[in-house]
Amino acid sequence: MGKPWAAPGQVIGLLGGSFDPPHPGHVHLSLEALKRLRLDQLWWLVSPGNPIKPNPPAPLPARMAAARAVMQHPKVRITDLEADLGTTATVDTLAALQRVYPKLRFIWLMGADNLAQLHLWDRWPEIMHQVPVAVFARPGQRLPALTSKAAQRFARQRLRRGRAPVLGHLAPPAWLYLDMPMRDDSSTALRQREKGRAIRAE
Numbered sequence: 001m002g003k004p005w006a007a008p009g010q011v012i013g014l015l016g017g018s019f020d021p022p023h024p025g026h027v028h029l030s031l032e033a034l035k036r037l038r039l040d041q042l043w044w045l046v047s048p049g050n051p052i053k054p055n056p057p058a059p060l061p062a063r064m065a066a067a068r069a070v071m072q073h074p075k076v077r078i079t080d081l082e083a084d085l086g087t088t089a090t091v092d093t094l095a096a097l098q099r100v101y102p103k104l105r106f107i108w109l110m111g112a113d114n115l116a117q118l119h120l121w122d123r124w125p126e127i128m129h130q131v132p133v134a135v136f137a138r139p140g141q142r143l144p145a146l147t148s149k150a151a152q153r154f155a156r157q158r159l160r161r162g163r164a165p166v167l168g169h170l171a172p173p174a175w176l177y178l179d180m181p182m183r184d185d186s187s188t189a190l191r192q193r194e195k196g197r198a199i200r201a202e
Contacts, residue, residue: 003079003081003084003100004041004043004079004081006040006041006101006104006181007040008103008123009103009104009105009106010036010040010041010104010105010157011037011039011040011104011105011106011107011153011168011169011179012040012041012042012043012101012104012106012107012168013030013033013034013037013039013041013043013106013107013109013116013134014043014045014094014097014106014107014108014109014131015029015033015042015043015044015045015109016044016045016046016082016090016093016108017044017045017046017047018049018057018063019044019046019047019063019066019067020044020057020063021058021059021063021066022063022067022070023070023072024064024070026044026067026071027070027071028180028181029074029109029111029136029180030042030044030071030073031073031159032136032178032180033107033109033134033136034037034048034073034075034076034116036134036164036165036178036180037107037134037164037165037168038164038165039055039075039107039167039168040075041075041076042073042076042109043076043077043079043081044071044074044075044076044077044078044079044082045079045082045084046048046060046063046067046078046080046090047095048060048077048080048082049088056066059084060080064078064080065070065102065166067131075099075141078109081093083095085097085100089122089123090108090121090122090127091121091122091123091124091126091127091130092122094106094108094127094129094130094131095130097128098131104167105168105169106131106132106159107131107132107133107134107167107168108130108131108132108133109133110133110134110135110136110139111135111136111137111141111166112136112137112142112144112145112177113134113138113141113144113145114116114135115141115145115148115150115151115177115179116141116144116145116148116200117148118148118149118150119148119149119150119197124150125153128150128154128172128175129158129172129173130138130172131172132167132168132170132172132173132175133172133173133174134164134167134175134176134178135175135176135177135178136178136180137178137180142177145177146177148184154173154175157174157175158175158176158177159174159175159176159177160176160192161177161178161179164176164177164178181187
């Protein structure tokens with residue numbers, strides 16, 4: 001698909017992942033991000049593959065179609081930008097997006113579970129220096145996230161949640177943790193349930 005368009009100066013939230021499969025939890029986070037961060041747009045970056053996961057995801061066209069079926073909002077774009085840019089690591093994706101869209105302001109969005117394991121990501125400190133980051137609560141993940149290596153290393157750059165509306169206009173490193181109504185949706189759990197149904201049907 002073609003690259004999404006945005007006007008210069010707009011604040012764009014980036015939600016990356018395998019989306020294998022996409023689920024209401026992704027939608028819930030997206031709607032909260034649009035509201036709390038006052039985003040002009042939010043782009044789902046449906047990845048070709050996840051370099052830190054051992055098993056390959058479902059084919060990209062199938063995940064793109066599923067994402068479009070689940071997430072329907074005028075400010076949300078479902079993209080395969082990583083496939084188009086030829087990147088898989090988040091740090092490379094962000095660098096490429098900043099080259100392609102030098103006049104846009106990006107915020108990286110993640111669940112608390114991702115912050116808890118951010119130190120496993122390729123060149124993860126660079127991510128914090130590339131764009132502001134908004135971390136959203138996930139069930140049972142507050143303590144692991146806020147005591148994680150990433151949270152400790154960038155503790156002085158953590159903002160109070162009241163600054164969420166201006167996060168996209170701040171120079172990185174800058175990040176904040178946002179509580180929100182909890183959902184237990186998980187792509188991993190959905191895949192496991194689907195696998196269980198398939199086994200029982202045999």
